[in-house]
Every structure is written in structure tokens, then in C-alpha cells.
Amino acid sequence: MCGIAGIFHLTTPKPVDPARVERMCTAMAHRGPDGQGVWTAPGVGLGHLRLSIIDLAGSPQPMASSDGRAMLVFNGEIYNYRELREELRASGAIFRTDGDSEVILAAWQKWGPACLPRLHGMFAFAIYDLEGRTLFLARDRLGVKPLFYAPLSDGSLAFASELKGLAAHPLLRREVDPLAIEDYLAWGYVPDHRSILAGVHKLPAGHSLLLKHGTALPQPAQWWDVSFAQRRQGRAADLEAELLHLLRQAVTSRMVSDVPLGAFLSGGVDSSSVVALMAEASRSPVNTCSIGFDEASLDETAYARLVAERFGSNHRARVVGSDDFEQVGTLVAMFDEPFADASALPTWRVSQLARETVTVALSGDGADEALAGYRRHRFHHAEERVRGVLPGALRKPLFGALGALYPKADWAPRSLRAKATFQSLALDGAEGYARAVGFAPPELRERLYSSDFLRERGDYRAEQVFVDLMRRAPARSGLDRAQYADLKFWLPGDILTKVDRTSMAVSLEAREPLLDHRLIEFAAALPEGLRLRGGQGKWLMKQAMRRYLPDEVLFRPKQGFVTPISQWLRGPLAGAARAIGSSAPLARTGWFDGAALGRIAEEHISGGSDHGRLLWQLLMLDRSLARLGIIA
Structure with missing residues (x-):
């Protein structure tokens, strides 16, 4: 696990100042x-x-190929590098090291861009071919490892693992893309098709970019996609056995390490499954760690202890409290772009805890997206059945009226909060699911923006990219399309960004076995009933893991890594919430209606509405723009 940076002149091959590249790395x-x-x-x-x-x-880098004709910088891990090395050695390749970096170089020299499907792992890398005078940039299938790039005014292109690496280049403009504000308010993060800074790009997951001196900047080329268009046949028992084999293969392949290794353990199905399979494959106790909360209703450490005791792991736990808010500046610095997923705070804390004893930690990320594990998948699946029965001409006016009339009862039990469901049913499946995934819906954003910003935003709506992605998905059903969009949009933009930045902030390598592409492709082809059945997401995975885990872990209601931010913003952090609409620098950007921000804060503090996520979102935007030097 590493960081990479570089400069490539697209027009005239001018000299590159090594000190400039070094500053990008140092950042x-x-x-x-x-x-x-x-x-x-x-x-x-x-x-x-x-x-x-x-x-x-x-394996020091930048690394030259054995013949000196290519140079590599690489961030990530190739889990099948030993098998590839033997295949390449049989065809004449010479290796001087025992690592995976040299395998990438040899694979590139033998197969060119076609080497990518042969690489199993997480990666972002750059290879400069001295003979062809080309630069090849590539990112792994699902976007576990990041790669930013930007064309600059001197005719060069700069790239780096993080935005702060690009920002260390003096020619990078620090001008906000206003459409990124719309995207951020809608999703809680800046998705991969955009950056907070105008002119900066993110290489999409499963894409590559081939650059040549003297030519224009091309569009990225997609080299991998996942399809939900096929259905696996066979008995459930046989598919369960195949799934278990893929799970074991994914976990054991990610346990290869020359440094201490452990796992994050939340006590949920996914991380518990990873720990169970690690314990099965390991001769020594697994190192595990978990984070709890000072809000008892959101604390899952008891389940984590139960799993740790079951498998005899070396387990440690800590508690996150509202006083951790004092570290918000550190959190903002990790992400560069505004990032409002409040679970980033405990993810950082559990990474800190893990780094005290290990250098590599396996996580449970990915199964929810692949196997329909989110609560929103269950709701969307049910809503799609309604859409299949009622034609749009009847459904839209009926549920549109109900959605408008039904109160937004944030205080009520979840079963009585029907407003969002009515609003969703008035829309088609893609539009409804976009609302379910988003942070601030369109009508709320309209209330918050100033008239000047609304004119600047124009006709653009953040949800449209997501909706188009669902409509174009290689899929058979609404559930398929929802999961496809999660894997292509939500996963790299939110989940994997969170894990990469928080773990790398403490120099910890996080590995995601449940995102093994063979496992993802298998899950995408499962019949719907083996992904979601009887109100249970990840149904087949839970059946496969019953031989390892108790039902109280497998079948308890999904909680997720939820931070009690709403409670904190009504209590010890109420002052920070009120500042959003008045004294915060964000109020001086001209993008928002200050009075509307103030009302949002007071509604939340009084308990009349739950705007905790929105207030945290605005707070993180305020601090991020200040750090980037956009506002003071």
C-alpha cells in the first residue's frame, strides 16, 4: 500500500523538476x-x-523493468502475483524481486493494456514506456484505490493518489466547481464523475488512460464492468457451497503479508464472516479491533466481543464520544474534498486502534452492495412490486398527493414514517431509488440555496447521473439496477473513499476480501431470491455462514456503522450547529440562504425534525473549503 504521483507533458516533452514531484509526494x-x-x-x-x-x-519504486524499458509506480496489492510470476517466468520474463510490483511491469510488457483483467487485487498504477513514450494509468475494478489527475496550464498532466498531492503543484487552480456543491449536497460526498475543484478528474473504477506525447488528452477507457443480466442455475445448496468457496478464497488470498495482519470487527454479519474465515485459515489467533459509541442504542461492541470470544481472537475495543468532534479538522484534512459520511470518524478511530498492533487489516466492506444487504434494497424491492401492479398514470398522482400531505415525522417509529415511501412511489424506480440513497432531496436543496446559486446551477440535478446509470445498467430487475448503481456510484464515492483515506491517514493497509471481483460477479448472477428473501438481505451468505456464526449475529436487524451525530448536534455540539447559519464561513460564500440554514439548525436542536446528517454535511463542507483555501 502506497501513494503515487507524477507529471506527464502531453505536448512538448519538457523537463520535469524532480523537486515538484517530491513535493506532491511529501503532501x-x-x-x-x-x-x-x-x-x-x-x-x-x-x-x-x-x-x-x-x-x-x-521492490523499491519507482521501479524499472528488467530490460529498463518501462518504469512503474504502484499503489495497492496484486493477490495472484505469485501465479502470474510463474506464468510470466515460463514465457521468458526475468524477476529480481519477490514482490508484486515487478509482476505488473512484466505483465504490461507481455500483454499491454490487456494485462489488467489478469490482475486480481486493488490497485492504481502508472507505467511509463520509454520506447513508446506513453504513460499508462489504471485503476482497479471497483475503485478500492484512488487516482486523481488534472491537465495544467503548461501543457502537462499531473496525477496523484489524493487531491492534496495535486494541490501541492503550483499550477493547480483552486476554483470550486459549483456543480460539485450540488452533487455534495445530494450525496454527502463528491462522486467520482466530479471533483470539488474545477478541472480535476478522478479516473473511474475499472478504467484506464493511455497518454502519448504530442497528442490530446483522451477519454478513459473502461476495462471491467459487472453484469446483473445473467442468472445462475442450480440448487440453492450447490450455490451456497460455491459462495462459501469464493468467500474462503477471497479471505485467504488477502492474508498474504510480511507484516502483522488483523481485522476490523464490528459484530455485524460481514466483518464477523471475515474473522471466522481468517480464524479457520490461521494457525495463530486473529488480531481484531472494534469501536463503540457513548450512545448505548448505537453501540455494537457486545456483538463484536461475542464473535471475538467464539474464535479466540486477540480483541481490543475503544469508545468514540462527542468530544471526538475536536478532531474534525484532522478528519477534514484526510479527505480534502468535503465528505459527510459521519461513520468516517469511527472508521478512523478503529484504524488508529488497529495500527497499534498491525500494518494490514481486513474489513467487511462490499457484501451489502453485492448481496442486497441494505435496508433500502428491501424497500426498493417492495416498491418495485407496487410499480409493477399500478401503472404510472395512476400511481404518480395518487402517491404524489399522499407524499405531499403526509407529515415528515422524524420523531415517530420507523414503521410510521411513510412520507418518503409515498414520495418514492410517485416516481419511477430509478428516480425513487436515487432519493433513497441521497442525503438532501431536491426540494430541501431548493430551500437552502440562494437565488444566485440556483442561477449558477442551472438545469443540472445531481440525481440525473445516478438515474441514468440505473437505466443503462446491464440488469433484469429493479433490484439488479439498484445494486449495480451502488457498486458503480455509491461504493467508490462513499464507502471505499472513507476506508482508504481513514486507514491511510494512519499508514494502515485495509483490504476488502468481500470485494473480490469473482465473488462480486458470482453474486450479481444469483437469482433475486438468493440475495433477498423473507425480508433478509444477503440471504445465501447468511445460510453459508450458519456453520460459523450464531443466529443472533446473522439475523439481528442491520445497524451499520452509525455515528450518533444527531444526538451530539442537539447536545454538546448544538453551538456548532447554530454557527452554520450565522458565523460560519460557509454563510459568506453566497451559495446558501443564511436564514434557511438557521431554521434548519433550530428545528433540529428543538427536536422537531432530524437534520443531523444535513448539519454535519454543511459543517464538513464549511471546514473543507476553508482548508482548501476557498473560504477564510
Whole structure:
């Protein structure tokens, strides 16, 4: 696990100042405390930060191929590198190291861009071909590892693992893309098709970019996608056995490490399954850690202890409280772009805890997206059945009226909060699901924006990209399309961004076995009833794991890594909530109606409405823009 950066001149191959590449790397020093290197040639410069995981004494980067014709900088892990090395060695490749970096170089030299489907793992890398005078950038299938890039005014293109690496380049403009504000308010993060800074791009997951001196910047090329269009046949018992095999394969392949290794353990199905399979494959106790909350209703550490005791792991736990808010500046610095998923705070804290004893930690991320584990999947599946019975001409006016009339009862039990369901049923499936995934719906954003910002935003609506993605999905059903959009949009933009930044902030490598692409492709082809059955998401996975885990872990209501931010913003953080509409720098941008922000804060503090997520979202936007130097 590492950080990479570089500069490539698209037009004239001008000299690259090594000090400039070094500054870009230094801005991301947390990603690789074990080594730093820079290499330059006419028109190109590559930089690398190393966190040593495999082949500790060897594999320095930037790395030259055995014949000196190609140079590599690489962030990530290739889990099948040993098998690939043997295949390449049989065809004449020469290896001088024991790591996976040199395998990527040899694979590139043999197969070119076609090497990508052969690589099993998480990665973002750059290869400069000295003979072809080309730069090849690539990102893994699901976007576990990030890669930012930006064309600059001197005709060059700069790239880096994090935005702060690009921001260290003096030619990068620090001008906010106003459409990114619309995207952020809608989703709680800036999705991969946009950046908070105008002119900055993110290489999409499963895409590559081939650059050549003297040519224009091309569009990224997609090299991998997942399809929900096929259905696996066979008995449920046989599919369950195949799923279990894929789970074991995914976990054991990610346990290869030359440094101490452990796991995050929340006590939920996914992380508990990973720990169970790690314990099965390990000769020594697994190192596990968990984070609890000072709000008892949201604390899951008892379940984590139960699983830890069951498998005899070396388990440690800590508690996150409202006083952790004092670390919000540190949290903002990790992400560069505004990021409002409040679970980033406990994810960072559990990464800190893990890093005290291990350098690699396996997480349980990915199963919800692949196997329909979110509560919203269950609701969407039920709503799609209603849409299938009632034609739109009847459904839209009926449920539109009910959605308008029904009160927004944030204080009521969840079963009585029908307003969102009525509003969703008035829309088609893609539009309804976009509302379910989003943070602030369109009508709420309209209330918050100033008239000047509404004119600047124009006709753009953040949900449209998501809706189009669902409508174009290779899928058979509404549930398929929802899961496809989660894997392509929500997963890289929110979940994987959160885990990458919080873990790398403490120089910890996080690995996601449940995102093994073979497991993802298998899950996408399962019949709906094996993903979601009887109100239970991840149905087949839960059946497969019954031999390892008790029903009280497998079948308890899904809680997620929920932070008690709403409670904090009514209590010890009420002052910060009130400041959003008045004294905060955000109020001076001209993007928002200050009076509307103030009303939102007071409604939340009084308990009349729950605007906790929105207030946290605005707070994080305020602090992020201040850090980027956009507002003071």
C-alpha cells in the first residue's frame, strides 16, 4: 500500500523538476512512511511513497523493468502475483524481486493494456514506456484505490493518489466547481464523475488512460464492468457451497503479508464472516479491533466481543464520544474534498486502534452492495412490486398527493414514517431509488440555496447521473439496477473513499476480501431470491455462514456503522450547529440562504425534525473549503 504521483507533458516533452514531484509526494507522506522515490526523464516524472507490506527489503519504486524499458509506480496489492510470476517466468520474463510490483511491469510488457483483467487485487498504477513514450494509468475494478489527475496550464498532466498531492503543484487552480456543491449536497460526498475543484478528474473504477506525447488528452477507457443480466442455475445448496468457496478464497488470498495482519470487527454479519474465515485459515489467533459509541442504542461492541470470544481472537475495543468532534479538522484534512459520511470518524478511530498492533487489516466492506444487504434494497424491492401492479398514470398522482400531505415525522417509529415511501412511489424506480440513497432531496436543496446559486446551477440535478446509470445498467430487475448503481456510484464515492483515506491517514493497509471481483460477479448472477428473501438481505451468505456464526449475529436487524451525530448536534455540539447559519464561513460564500440554514439548525436542536446528517454535511463542507483555501 502506497501513494503515487507524477507529471506527464502531453505536448512538448519538457523537463520535469524532480523537486515538484517530491513535493506532491511529501503532501501524502502518511500513505508511505517506509520510503520515497522520484524518477524523471524528458517529459515525465514519477513519484512513489512506500508502506512496506510484501518483500520488505526489495521492490523499491519507482521501479524499472528488467530490460529498463518501462518504469512503474504502484499503489495497492496484486493477490495472484505469485501465479502470474510463474506464468510470466515460463514465457521468458526475468524477476529480481519477490514482490508484486515487478509482476505488473512484466505483465504490461507481455500483454499491454490487456494485462489488467489478469490482475486480481486493488490497485492504481502508472507505467511509463520509454520506447513508446506513453504513460499508462489504471485503476482497479471497483475503485478500492484512488487516482486523481488534472491537465495544467503548461501543457502537462499531473496525477496523484489524493487531491492534496495535486494541490501541492503550483499550477493547480483552486476554483470550486459549483456543480460539485450540488452533487455534495445530494450525496454527502463528491462522486467520482466530479471533483470539488474545477478541472480535476478522478479516473473511474475499472478504467484506464493511455497518454502519448504530442497528442490530446483522451477519454478513459473502461476495462471491467459487472453484469446483473445473467442468472445462475442450480440448487440453492450447490450455490451456497460455491459462495462459501469464493468467500474462503477471497479471505485467504488477502492474508498474504510480511507484516502483522488483523481485522476490523464490528459484530455485524460481514466483518464477523471475515474473522471466522481468517480464524479457520490461521494457525495463530486473529488480531481484531472494534469501536463503540457513548450512545448505548448505537453501540455494537457486545456483538463484536461475542464473535471475538467464539474464535479466540486477540480483541481490543475503544469508545468514540462527542468530544471526538475536536478532531474534525484532522478528519477534514484526510479527505480534502468535503465528505459527510459521519461513520468516517469511527472508521478512523478503529484504524488508529488497529495500527497499534498491525500494518494490514481486513474489513467487511462490499457484501451489502453485492448481496442486497441494505435496508433500502428491501424497500426498493417492495416498491418495485407496487410499480409493477399500478401503472404510472395512476400511481404518480395518487402517491404524489399522499407524499405531499403526509407529515415528515422524524420523531415517530420507523414503521410510521411513510412520507418518503409515498414520495418514492410517485416516481419511477430509478428516480425513487436515487432519493433513497441521497442525503438532501431536491426540494430541501431548493430551500437552502440562494437565488444566485440556483442561477449558477442551472438545469443540472445531481440525481440525473445516478438515474441514468440505473437505466443503462446491464440488469433484469429493479433490484439488479439498484445494486449495480451502488457498486458503480455509491461504493467508490462513499464507502471505499472513507476506508482508504481513514486507514491511510494512519499508514494502515485495509483490504476488502468481500470485494473480490469473482465473488462480486458470482453474486450479481444469483437469482433475486438468493440475495433477498423473507425480508433478509444477503440471504445465501447468511445460510453459508450458519456453520460459523450464531443466529443472533446473522439475523439481528442491520445497524451499520452509525455515528450518533444527531444526538451530539442537539447536545454538546448544538453551538456548532447554530454557527452554520450565522458565523460560519460557509454563510459568506453566497451559495446558501443564511436564514434557511438557521431554521434548519433550530428545528433540529428543538427536536422537531432530524437534520443531523444535513448539519454535519454543511459543517464538513464549511471546514473543507476553508482548508482548501476557498473560504477564510
